[in-house]
Amino acid sequence: MKSTSKRSPGPAGQPDQERADTPGFAARKVAADILGNVVHKKRTLDGEFDAASGHSGLRALAGNDRALVRAILGAALRHRGEISEILDRLLDRGIPEKTGRVLDILHVAIAQMLYLDIPDRAAVSLAVDHAGADRRARPYKGLVNGVLRRLGREREEATADIDADVVNTPDWLRQSWQAAYGAETAREIARAHQGEAALDLTVKSDPEGWAKRLGGRVVGVGSVRLSKKGPVEALDGFDEGAWWIQDAAAALPARLLGDVRGLRVADLCAAPGGKTAQLAAAGAEVTAIDISGGRLKRLEENMTRLGLSVRTVVSDLRKFTPDEPFDAVLLDAPCGATGTIRRHPDLPWIKQAYDIEKLGEIQRDLLDRTVDWVRPGGVLVYCTCSLEPEEGETQAQAFLERHAGRMQLEPIDAAEVGGLGHLLAQSGYLRCLPCHNAGADDDTRGMDGFFAARFRRL
Incomplete structure (x- = not known):
């Protein structure tokens, strides 16, 4: 009517x-x-x-x-x-x-x-x-x-x-970066956040060939950085599962486990699955664990497109216990994600300092639980996509002190990160900043903020 x-x-x-x-x-x-x-x-x-x-x-x-x-x-x-x-x-x-x-x-x-x-x-x-x-x-x-x-x-x-480098960053974040990295580096970080992140791909093989095919360049430890953006589904190699989207910095932690062919590896807090794909493509027997069933379903869909086989488990890691220890464990812990502000410009306006404190407690709990999940002689890599030392260096040092005699730090060598020595701290940790170069020249400037530490089970 x-x-x-x-x-x-x-x-x-x-x-x-x-x-x-x-x-x-x-x-x-x-x-x-x-x-x-x-x-x-x-x-x-x-x-x-x-x-x-x-x-x-x-x-x-x-x-x-x-x-x-x-x-x-x-x-x-x-x-x-x-x-x-x-x-x-x-x-x-x-x-x-x-x-x-x-x-x-x-x-x-x-x-x-x-x-x-x-x-x-x-x-x-x-x-x-x-x-x-x-x-x-x-x-x-x-x-x-x-x-x-x-x-x-x-x-x-x-x-x-x-002063855009000052006013576009909430005070608590700017003060945190100044205390951790100095005033000038804090400015460089803030400046990096004013631009969009590049589109980086991790390829199964032949990064030079794929860079030429897609009109990009090789950065990091074999990532392909594209100069143009568009629907990723329309790019060469998507349907055949030749690559997946992953920032050049995010591709580094899985490499720190070394040669994983034939090893049993746990990828904890695994979704959306970039590191899972790296490990599976490198020949590991991967168990991917995440608290979110929905996120794991998307991970499984990604693995199907890539033609990779992994075992998935939906579980809260604070309640999960593996049947037997793993040869290697990668813990990409929940964090404030302040290293990904270039991709997620909403983060500075939805996070607060107390969020970092609360997440720090979760990181501590997960690290302590994973000690017994690594076999003697095995490796644990802890990483976060955070710029905050409380979620990185401070957390790793406290872990070593709590587990002295059971876990020891295994320093990271520049050769393991594509010769990019500027990404390594004197302590032996990996520390990537958004203002760092992902290659040998300024044309590769920009990557996610990441922290990683490697421990060996005694």
Whole structure:
């Protein structure tokens, strides 16, 4: 039955449906909504972008609009500190609470105006429309319009002398990096986070051949770094299972187990399975254990595509006990993941210092449990994709002290990491930073932040 009711017009006289049908409006609305969910509700971008359970508005968008949302959010989060500073300069007073998505709308618009190739007029117009369509933001529609138009006119003054290396990093993280690595290196880390991560692949064999075939170059210990991005499923070698996505730094810890052909190896906290694939491709008999059944299912799907056979176990490691010790164990422990901010720009805005402390307790428990899972003479590699010493060097040293006489440190040699001696600490640990080179020259700058330590069971 057709409704005879008339649609009420929006505040500018434009019907709500017409505004919603404006090209680009839905994408900007979803971007602002997701941005608010991340910074205010501490939801992860990965969760919001999940194809099955993520943001419903995002799932309804066409592929090109979903890509636009991702680009807007990447810029808005990487430059969140700068945008906040700019708004402080442009606003005579702060925006009151309970104003709907006003701040999120402004951040989304400024991200487009300053960091994406989108005309100011489009960013401003769609932001004003969005404010007008939001019941709580509607009274601030004029403010949104005025602030953004002023930015367009006063761009140089509004953006002058902002220290991006400082303001884009929350204080607790910046202070942690300064204490651990010094002020200048902390700046370099922050600077690295303002750019997107490269797409690195681990190949089963012939990295030089695959680099030539895919238009990339070899970095790290045989990773292939691509210069162009696009749908990975469309790349040569995907269907035949010749490679998998894995950052050059993430490919290092599994190599520290040495020659694993014919050995029984446990990959703990294994999903999504990059290290599992490395070990299986190297000839190990791999048992991949993870607490998440869903993540392990995706791991199994990846192994099927790659033509690799592994045993999977869904279990909380704090409750699991193997039938017999393994020849080698790789523990990629849950951590704050602050080494992956280039890939996950939401992390600085959803993590807090107390998260690192809580995760440190889990890391300690898992390390202590794995001692008896390694046979005498076997190897344990502990790693985290974290920049925080509490999840790396401090955790490893405390482990050695607790298990003196049972486990000893086995220092890592530069030859084991492709000759990249700058990735090794004097203590014998592996320490990769986002500002490090993954090769011999500056053209290879950039990799995930990673820590790894190798222990030998006595």
